[in-house]
Amino acid sequence: MLRVVPLEAPARIVRELVRHGYNADREAVTLIASADDPAETLEAVVEATPDDALTITTEQVRRVLSDGKGSNANKAASANSNPSVSTGANRPKDHSETGGDPPETKGDSAGIADASTAFGGGDGADRGDAAHRSIEIANDMTGRSTGTGEYDDFVDVFRDRFERLSNQLRGRVNHRPTDTLEAMGGNSDAAIVGMVNDIRSTASGHWLIELEDTSGTFPCLVMKDREFADLVDELLLDEVIAVEGTLADDGGILFVDSLYFPDVPRTFEPSTADRHVQAALISDVHVGSQEFMEDAWNRFANWLHTEAAESVEYLLIAGDMVEGVGIYPDQDDELDIVDIYDQYEAFAEHLKSIPGDIEIIMIPGNHDAVRLAEPQPGFDEELRDIMSAHDARITSNPSTVTIEGVSVLMYHGVSLDEIIAEFPDEKATYDEPEKPMYHLLKKRHVAPQYGGHMRLAPEEKDYLVIDEVPDIFHTGHVHKLGYGKYRNVLAINSGCWQAQTDFQKSVNIDPDSGYAPIVDLDTLDTTIRKFF
Template sequence: MPLEGPARIVSELTSRGYNAEREAVTKIASADDSRAVLERVIESLPEGALVVTTDHVDAALDGSQLTGPSSDRSGDSTDAAAQSAASPSTTDPSVSTGESSPNSTHEVGPSPVETEGSSSVADRSVDPDLRSLEISNDMTGASTGTGEYSDFVSVFRDRLDRLGSKLRSRVNHRPATAIESMPGGEEVAMVGLVNDVRSTASGHWLVELEDATGTFPWLVMKDREYVDLVDELLCDEVLAMEGTLADDSGIAFVDSMHFPDVPRTHEPSTADRPVQAALISDVHVGSQEFMADAWNRFADWLHTEAGERVEYLLLAGDMVEGVGVYPDQDEELDIVDIYEQYEAFNEHLKRVPGDLEIVMIPGNHDAVRLAEPQPGFDEELREIMSAHDPRIVSNPSMVTIEGVSVLMYHGVSLDEVIAELPEEKASYDEPHRAMYQLLKKRHVAPQFGGHTRLAPEEQDYLAIDEVPDIFHTGHVHKLGFGKYHNVLAINSGCWQAQTDFQKSVNIDPDAGYAPIVDLDTLDVTVQKFS
């Protein structure tokens, strides 16, 4: 059965690790049985070949085999291509996807690319004046926290002031001490941090809010329509409540509650030209399960015409596997020295086009402090990861590319959100829904004292002051994306196959995928390279 034209031939070749000359693709497509010719060409390619030429096609049609020179590219892409040609993947790992715009596409079939025309090497002659990249909220070099009690007071006061300001205009806020002195039966409202949430013997819910003056209890009745919102609450998040004081003024009955949230009227910014960004995370170089072949196919694809519109590469942490991150990790390491891991990562980074704008933030496997916010890497590691001069910033950071703001956060707090909230509101299978909760709370890691380590600073760098156009996370090794109040939320999967540790905690990773965002439309295409 014939292939469906040049585009299908290009997809098939790229899925097996090869590029092709335009004329070679045309010659294959014009054959009476293009599929049989394509298979004959692939079988007859000489060892080391990465680009299918017209000579290769002619030789296959003549029944002979070329023995031309092998590629001088570094790395193990030759082995990857040969393995792919011999035994192409027939199964895909599970993929979770969220709601996207009608024009968005999600490619999860055996072909790793969606393209038209040939896959010949692209001429990436981009006018640098057309590009723009700005970083905000980067706290690298600005850490002042000492762990003193006053530091914790400062960070929580800053959180309440900044996120509370988004709520005070919506309710008639009164401080906790002022509410205590008001007569019973009065209508009241308060903005504060969630200090405690507990159920009563009657099945109602008691939520204690705290502000700079003290605490006050609010009773959420079990038969009210908004009681399901209590399931979403995390300690230390900022919240506003309105209600009616009891006769003795010792408690207030809740009539409504408000989150800082993203306005439903939010209109995202878009680029003024057709340009794309690749959003990836969790490369985990140094692990025995690092998928070097998939990475090489991704890097090679970026060099083709299909990938030439990708001008930005955003990596949301865990460039390497790290050392001592979890029990018995050393048994799963391919590289046991942390500096050698980063050197190997840098070699893999060299494979992507040199004219890409690259932005990287650290993750919990990287060699930086675990407590968030995480400063960018130290100078020694920056020098090691110098390929293509990447921008290395803190976790989290806001990156604005051609007018489109991207909030980059590695995503450790997603574990906590998924553990605390009901499955229908946050799960590993749909990680973007957990991201919706963080957008709703306008904070990437609201709960203090849980599994997410938080460092006290003079200001709360984890608060989401400005609404991003794109929210990009990783960490959970699952792929998912969707839109929340017009904010595109993407969790980008990983480049590491399932480890023994992941098997023990029932994590089935989505590995070898690269979400590609059209910055002029915010549509998403997921390219598969595994």
């Protein structure tokens, strides 16, 4: 029996259809919503739909209306306005073929719940009232790019970085500008807040770090026998740190006694939602690749239609929606779709299989059709039109998305390559991608070192600084699954939806494919579900 609820909004119609296991064409939803009695019309449409149907089509709704169901059939049949949410005709295979829900494991040390056969049971997901939802996006630079690539632009962005990060450090040390230090007498206690300009080892195995502020540069010596000397392994050029110590007899060098990063305060307590609601965090879909795992994606989308996923109201995608073109050598040999726009068309079709009442937020990555230099603006209007399913919110890389009061820093993650390359294996590896994420939180910057893997677009402000500590830090890029907490910040790298390519084999990358981390926003507990 169809549960009768007010159907004044297309979103409510979508939820009712999802609850009964159906997708629907966008226009079909519009036709139902435009009837004088949407509830009666929906009931008639469901009753008239064959048992083996997967999608309610526009033609099916028109037939019901032509039979006189819904007292304003002519008006409904002529309606063509766009609903606030949309579903599509490419729904995956019937999820009633197998039954039962996968076991769930949660928490920081959670195992992995096998969802590869969990597509049955119940009447489908029944998500909460959309009125309870809230989404705020901060740090979106889309349409705000000001950089021209001139020298002064680079000066401006590094100056902005220094000022904002140094403000986070100045309360911890009694710092002096470098020109003031040069005038102080030998053996004086001193402190500097500066940007790392150079790091080199001495003949005796000590470390000489040159720090720069707006007044000049000053050399700082870390003795190899100091207990914090291993922190030098974590330093990158262009990051901002603070040091305390004692000036040499001649005042020309600072012997370092303490070293500080901007870091997450040890007292940090994350915010949580005031109701039970979940978010799925994924990345690196790579539609267009021959290795795109379409079956795993369909299993994931199908699972989202089940009662087991009824609390999943948000889907956050951290970049690389498509495989792109010309990203690495001989990529054309591994493409299933060779035109970039056709890749986005295909991705949009796969997006339609996601339940229409789930809010989708996504950022670009280095395979997407935006500039490579970070920060990356959100997609242009042509691509946004292609990916219009669900009215997905598209923002820049990085951005901070606050859902139900929980802030999520979304960053695709190219700089993770830099961290892993520069740091010793015990501090950062691809097999544990959450560890290099911890270092970015520690430095309060998502891409501290300019050059190498990192391309920087100079803007009036540095959009890559982490001003406010996020509750969740979500990245992708490295195609490895990893998660954990750093000073109460939940860090998740969500793996990918692409099996190992020949190129990945050549560089020894073994991807974690077909996983979807599900986060309880009211507790920040995490469940990892697999769909392969």
